[in-house]
Structures are given as C-alpha cells and as structure tokens.
Amino acid sequence: MARLNHYSKADHAIDWQLDSVVHSLRDAREQWRADHGRTNESGGRSLPSREIINEVVEAVIGAVFPMRLGPSNLRHHSEDYFVGYTLDAALNALLDQVLLELDHTAMRRGEAPQDHSDQAVTIVRDFGAMLPTIRHWLDIDIMAAYRGDPAARSVDEVLLCYPGITAIIYHRLAHQLYSTGAPLLARMVSEAAHSATGIDIHPGASIGSGFFIDHGTGVVIGETAIIGDRVRIYQAVTLGAKRFPADESGQLEKGHARHPIVENDVVIYAGATILGRVTIGHDSIIGGNVWLTRSVEPHSNVSQASLQKSPC
Structure with a gap:
C-alpha cells in the first residue's frame, strides 16, 4: 500500500467523500451476506489466497523441472537438495490453503465445525506423491510438441516458450488437486494459466498423454471433456457444452457429462467448435472452423x- 502514495502528484489533500463510499460498500456487503445466508460469518478471511497458490505452483513447477524452470543459479550437484527443500515449503503452504478450502466448504454447506487436518494432509500427500508421474506425463507432452511443430528447435525451447506447454503443466497439477478433493484451489491454478496463456482448461477435464496445443490462444476445454492420447489441437478450438439443463427453479443443473470425448490420435484444427457429449473417433481430423454437434466415426475427415453435404 505504501507504494500507492508515489503515484499521486497532488500537493494538497482532496476530499474523495470516502465516508459515503465506505458506508455504501458496507451496505453492499451486508446485503450480499443476507441474500446468501452469510450473516453469521465472523472472524478473519476464510478463503484460500490466490497469491499463495500462485507461489506454491511456481515453486512446484521449479521442483519438477529444476534445471530449466528452477532458480538461475542452481547447479546439478545441489538439485536434490533444492527439490526437497522447495517441495517441503510448497507442500506445507499448500496444506494451509487446502485446510482453508475444506473449512470454507463445510461452512458453506452448513456443516458443524470439525477438524479437517487429516483430510487435508491426505490431499497434499497424494498431490506430492503424484509429482513424479506428472513429470513423466509432461515429458511426453513436451516431446509431442517438439515433434509436432517443425518450428521447434529444441525441447528446451518448447518448455520455456510454448503457451500450450505452460497450460498443460498447470492443468496436470490442477487436475490432481481437483481429483483429490480441492476443486477451488484447482480452479485457481487453472485460471492462473488461463490469464497467462489465453488457454482455458477446466481442471476437471481428463487429458491423456502426448497432448499438444499449438499456438493456443482462445482454446477452451470444458469440465467433463475426455481427451485421449496423442491428441493435437490448434488455436481457438472449443470443446464445449451444447446445452445446459435447468431444474424446476430455473437453476442450472451441475455435474452432468456435457462435453466432448476425443479419442486417441485426433487432430483438431484452428477455430473448430465441438459441442455436447459427442465422441470424435480415433485417428480423425477435424478441419478448421468446423461447427460439430454430432459424433464422428474413427478415421473421419470432417x-x-x-458438413454442408451431411447436416450435423
């Protein structure tokens, strides 16, 4: 906050009428809490911190790829020390954030207060135990990008420079959190990648090995999408939902499988939109700017x- 003072060039105090603004903001908060049954909340902030989660993810990525995404002064002889030290700090920080999510979720559901420490430890321990497997998957993803792009000069260039690789790194970490019981933290991780790359992958999406997003800007992959192995997609591709069923009160129903299934060895070119719980058969090619709302057989070329000859 102190730095904000440097931005003002005024040489005298200005009356911003802040009393009115502060009171109006308090009224807005109280109204929202009343509308959403939050009037009994008290104490400090109970939600996880985006800043801390971003720091945790950056630390974990550095530990997974220490000589390429770790500190610039790291040497091979101290890799294991760096990885162990970094992961210990990161996982302890993550534990605090998982506890905040579990406590907040229980409060929001109206559950009686309870100790979620054991559950949080299990989530974080499982997350840490999966990191070697995630590193293996990411190595396959990186090789798929290197082999699939004639402009790529090295796997190091792919890892350091390609937004599609950044997005899949974040996604594989987020998906693990999502799968083991920390969906809010997972969404925070995925949105950090979305902001950085323009690629929006919901942490619930299941993505096989050797996945490559070329260029990437504008890609959207929905929560219940299932993507097989060795799939390649280009910029502005959407794997989305066709419709959103609502309940009797008009509220959207959640949890339905509503996004596409893309089988192994599929290529989807730029601007294609695939909607609904349809299946794209293995070894198919979906052309640029195609709008598709039906399943296609394996080895299809759409x-x-x-599509003008065959309505979708």
Whole structure:
C-alpha cells in the first residue's frame, strides 16, 4: 500500500467523500451476506489466497523441472537438495490453503465445525506423491510438441516458450488437486494459466498423454471433456457444452457429462467448435472452423465442405 502514495502528484489533500463510499460498500456487503445466508460469518478471511497458490505452483513447477524452470543459479550437484527443500515449503503452504478450502466448504454447506487436518494432509500427500508421474506425463507432452511443430528447435525451447506447454503443466497439477478433493484451489491454478496463456482448461477435464496445443490462444476445454492420447489441437478450438439443463427453479443443473470425448490420435484444427457429449473417433481430423454437434466415426475427415453435404 505504501507504494500507492508515489503515484499521486497532488500537493494538497482532496476530499474523495470516502465516508459515503465506505458506508455504501458496507451496505453492499451486508446485503450480499443476507441474500446468501452469510450473516453469521465472523472472524478473519476464510478463503484460500490466490497469491499463495500462485507461489506454491511456481515453486512446484521449479521442483519438477529444476534445471530449466528452477532458480538461475542452481547447479546439478545441489538439485536434490533444492527439490526437497522447495517441495517441503510448497507442500506445507499448500496444506494451509487446502485446510482453508475444506473449512470454507463445510461452512458453506452448513456443516458443524470439525477438524479437517487429516483430510487435508491426505490431499497434499497424494498431490506430492503424484509429482513424479506428472513429470513423466509432461515429458511426453513436451516431446509431442517438439515433434509436432517443425518450428521447434529444441525441447528446451518448447518448455520455456510454448503457451500450450505452460497450460498443460498447470492443468496436470490442477487436475490432481481437483481429483483429490480441492476443486477451488484447482480452479485457481487453472485460471492462473488461463490469464497467462489465453488457454482455458477446466481442471476437471481428463487429458491423456502426448497432448499438444499449438499456438493456443482462445482454446477452451470444458469440465467433463475426455481427451485421449496423442491428441493435437490448434488455436481457438472449443470443446464445449451444447446445452445446459435447468431444474424446476430455473437453476442450472451441475455435474452432468456435457462435453466432448476425443479419442486417441485426433487432430483438431484452428477455430473448430465441438459441442455436447459427442465422441470424435480415433485417428480423425477435424478441419478448421468446423461447427460439430454430432459424433464422428474413427478415421473421419470432417471439413466445412463435408458438413454442408451431411447436416450435423
């Protein structure tokens, strides 16, 4: 906050009428809490911190790829020390954030206060135990990007420079948190990647090995999408929902499988939109700017011209 003072060039105090603004903001908060049954909340902030989660993820990524994404002064002989020290700090910080999420979720559901420490430890321990497997998957993803892009000069360039690789690194970490009981933290991780890359992958999406997003800007992959192995997609591709069923009160129903299934060895070119719980058969090619709302058989080659002859 102290730095904000340097931005003002005024040489005298200005009356911003802040009393009125502060009171109005308090009224807005109280109204929201009343509308959402939060009037009994007290104490300090109970939600996880985006800043801390971002720091945790950056630390974990550095530990997973220490000589390429770790500190610039790291040497091979101290890799294990750095990885152990970094993960110990990161996982302890993550534990605090998982506890905040579990406590907040229980409060929001109206559950009686209880100790979620054991559950939080299990989530974080499982997350840490999965990191070697995630590193193995990411190595396959990086090789898929290197082999799939003739402009790539090295795997190091792919890891350091490609937004699609950044997005899949964040996604594989977020998906692990999502799968083991920390969906809010997972969403925070995925949105950090979305902000950095323009690639929006919901942490619930299941993505196989050797996944490559080329260029990447504008890609959207929904929560219940299932993507097989060795799939390649280009910029502005959407794997989305076709419709959103609502309950009797008009509220959208949640949890339904509503996004596409993409089988192994599929290529989806730029601007394609695939909606609904449809299946794209293995070894298929979906052309650029195609709008598709039906399943296609394996080894299909779908283009705008072919769709004009066969309604989707």
